[in-house]
Amino acid sequence: MSNLEPEDCADYLERIVFLIDNELDEADCSVVRVHLEECAPCLQKYDLERTVKQVVARSCAENAPQGLRDRVLLQLREVQLRITEG
Structure with missing residues (x-):
């Protein structure tokens, strides 16, 4: 186990979401x-992120408009940043 600092993890939050989305x-x-x-x-x-995405995917039969998707993703990233900052 390495000695990771919380700020090191902040660099990975967005990439974790992109990993789940195969991006x-x-x-x-x-x-x-x-x-x-x-x-x-x-x-x-x-x-947690992967589970939420799976539940949402099972619950939704249609795609949200791109503008809505962009706003939701932005809000999720803002929440993740607030959680990271503490």
């Missing part, structure tokens, strides 16, 4: 996966 290249995926193996709090956030 990272393989090199970045590898870096994020290594971090998740070393950092239990980030792994928990990853698991």
Whole structure:
């Protein structure tokens, strides 16, 4: 286990979401996966984010308009930032 500082984890929050959405290249995926193996709090956030996305996907039969999706993603990132900052 490495000695990770909370600010180190902040760098991974957005990339974790992109990893779940398959929006990272393989090199970045590898870096994020290594971090998740070393950092239990980030792994928990990853698991929670993935679970929420799965529940939402099962619950929704139609796609939201892109503008709505963009606003929701922005709000989720703002909440994640507030959680990270403490």
